[in-house]
Amino acid sequence: MKKTSLALIVIAGIFACFLPGQAQKPALEGYISLSGAWALYPMALKWQEEFQKIHPKVRIDVQAGGAGKGIADALNGAVDVGMVSRDIQKVEIDKGALPVAVTKDAVVPMISVKNPLLQDIQKKGLKRDQLIAIWITEQAKTWGELVGVKNDDPIRVFTRSDACGAAETWAAYLGKKQEDLKGVGIYGDPGLADAVRRAPLGVGYNNVGFAYDARTLKPVTGLAVLPIDINGNGTIDPDENFYVDRNQMTKAIAEGRYPSPPARNLFFVTKGKPQKAVLVEFIRWVLTEGQKYVPETGYINLSAEVLAEGLKAIGVK
Numbered sequence: 001m002k003k004t005s006l007a008l009i010v011i012a013g014i015f016a017c018f019l020p021g022q023a024q025k026p027a028l029e030g031y032i033s034l035s036g037a038w039a040l041y042p043m044a045l046k047w048q049e050e051f052q053k054i055h056p057k058v059r060i061d062v063q064a065g066g067a068g069k070g071i072a073d074a075l076n077g078a079v080d081v082g083m084v085s086r087d088i089q090k091v092e093i094d095k096g097a098l099p100v101a102v103t104k105d106a107v108v109p110m111i112s113v114k115n116p117l118l119q120d121i122q123k124k125g126l127k128r129d130q131l132i133a134i135w136i137t138e139q140a141k142t143w144g145e146l147v148g149v150k151n152d153d154p155i156r157v158f159t160r161s162d163a164c165g166a167a168e169t170w171a172a173y174l175g176k177k178q179e180d181l182k183g184v185g186i187y188g189d190p191g192l193a194d195a196v197r198r199a200p201l202g203v204g205y206n207n208v209g210f211a212y213d214a215r216t217l218k219p220v221t222g223l224a225v226l227p228i229d230i231n232g233n234g235t236i237d238p239d240e241n242f243y244v245d246r247n248q249m250t251k252a253i254a255e256g257r258y259p260s261p262p263a264r265n266l267f268f269v270t271k272g273k274p275q276k277a278v279l280v281e282f283i284r285w286v287l288t289e290g291q292k293y294v295p296e297t298g299y300i301n302l303s304a305e306v307l308a309e310g311l312k313a314i315g316v317k
Helices: 002-016 041-054 067-075 090-094 118-124 128-135 143-147 165-173 188-198 246-254 277-287 289-293 304-313
Strands: 030-036 058-064 081-084 097-112 156-160 184-186 202-207 223-225 263-271
Touching: 030 067, 030 277, 041 058, 041 277, 041 289, 058 277, 067 081, 067 097, 067 263, 090 097, 097 165, 097 188, 097 246, 097 277, 097 304, 118 143, 128 156, 128 165, 156 165, 156 188, 165 202, 165 263, 184 188, 188 202, 188 223, 263 277, 277 289, 277 304
Parallel strands: 030 058, 030 081, 156 184, 156 202
Antiparallel strands: 081 263, 097 202, 097 223, 097 263
16 A cells, blocks of 8 residues: 555656646756956856856856957857947947946055055045046156155056056046056966066056955055045045955945046956857846856945846846
């Protein structure tokens, strides 16, 4: 009797699997490739890791190389997604670029902690016109003239050599384009950060994710974030003093206290509306469940309206 009952239960369970509405969805599988902005690279790696935990049969390849490479790769079909850390140009839209904003961050100016005038710089900050005099007109020659003290140490200026959103965004804040930025060209965020760290009189700029240590949340060892005197009164006021750690910095960006630019949206770009089911699901997940990983990775969540626009763009209601 017991054997008969057990057999009936097993048969009933098997039969239930084939009832309408009871079939399980097949496991998501496939391959997704991303390339582009260093600014999005750490965030994309986190999304890659968490999405593959849910869908182990999906393989995601993420490569950095600059926003210029990312959008070029997407438009010529070399990758599924270009990671872009600047506004998308009309000529790129005309070629089929479909941008979807996925998160937000900012570009910050960096100096070495070995700068002999570090305390003066951190106390007074630099005005926008002084930053223009460093990177655009090259009228600023010494650190002493910038902070108003007697010091003839020359300023060593660094910029990015690769076509990238960080440089384009920083140049936009200074009223120009990347090609107008002066300084020694260095490839990539890690390279530029290292160049400034090794040069006591150096100045450069980095995406927030490369300016702060992910573990300590403090500025990367050997570097200090150069505060911007936003209101131009010659000192860093309490409401402008948010550079001490990553949490305070991202809070200031989210609240609009850090100027835009260099605060900016970061984009996934596809060529036309994505067709691969696995790609659509990945972007949908990034814009929904994946947003919970944004703050812990050092980025800023976008508004619900912007995220909804992204879902609509890829055809998800």
